[in-house]
Amino acid sequence: MLSKKRFLEALDIIVNMFPEAHGELEWETPFQLLIATILSAQATDKGVNKATPGLFAKYPDPESLAQADVADVEQCIRTIGLYKTKAKNIIKTSQMLVENFNSELPRDKKLLQTLPGVGRKTANVVLGETYGIPGIAVDTHVERISKRLDIVPQKASVLEVEEKLMKLIPEERWVESHHHLIFFGRYHCTARAPKCEECPVLEYCKFGKRNLNG
DNA sequence: ATCCCGAGGG
DNA sequence: CCCTCTGGAT
Structure with a gap:
């Protein structure tokens, strides 16, 4: 050891x-980072970055993605692995953000992990990148x-x-x-x-x- | 322990 | 062809 x-x-x-190492997912808002990170499970960041511009053009925020049609979201992210599960998760996550969290990301690690598709690794990435909350994903x-x-x-x-x-x-x-x-x-x-x-x-x-x- | 699951690389 | 990719839910 x-x-x-x-x-x-x-x-x-x-x-x-x-020395210049940094997160390579592309995003404009904490919400978009959360979605991109959910999508990155068992997928490369390059693959995610290829799909998210189209996704975020149609669904830039929790309100719009919460009301999206599952089939259309699947279409947007179809080139990413595990896309059926992920489409369902990011819509449900958006709905929960709107309904339970005033459309903002909870800054608490445990609370963030109540969102579907968000586990320990994703929560650490999002909280560290957006709010500088210490953690190791x-x-x-x-x-x-x-x-x-x-x-x-x-x-x-x-x-x-x-x-x-x-x-x-x-x-x-x-x-x-x-x-x-x-x-x-x-x-x-x-x-x-x-x-x-x-x-x-x-x-x-x-x-x-x-x-x-x- | 198993399932989900496409794209890219070797 | 086979392996890997910023995993999570059951």
Whole structure:
């Protein structure tokens, strides 16, 4: 298991690899970020960004999306995976925002998660991006990197990964670190063919050393 | 544990 | 072809 000190050293190197790391979903309002993030489940941000302009042109706010026809919303987002479930969820979420939350996003993590399609990861992303509320969203990249660096057991749940990262990283760095880890996972420490042979944190990485030695 | 599910990459 | 993508609900 990698120590806290060693992990923070590796994290600083990762930060320097992608100093400009940021959220890549495109949105104009907190509501649109929420919808885009719901749509991003098991989908690439590029795929989501391709569909959301058309969706938001027709349904820019909770009021309009709350009254939308399911079939039309499905049409708008059909190129994104899991589109049937997502169409239903974003309409219902919009209805709940209008009816229960005065058309505004609840800033409370638990409350936000009462919206259909919004789980822990999505709530963390939205609250961090819009209001700067500290949190670490554990997606497929963050989970993979945490396990490759061996800061959690290979069988750890995403919640256990989140709790471990919150222990290792100072709270004021949670939101930015999340983005750095994502960029590292998306563009370097990829799932399929990770670039271990040219990796600046190889000396910290159990997985990488084993990967190169065979 | 299983289902949902299209696009892009290797 | 097979794997992966800023998961969530049952």
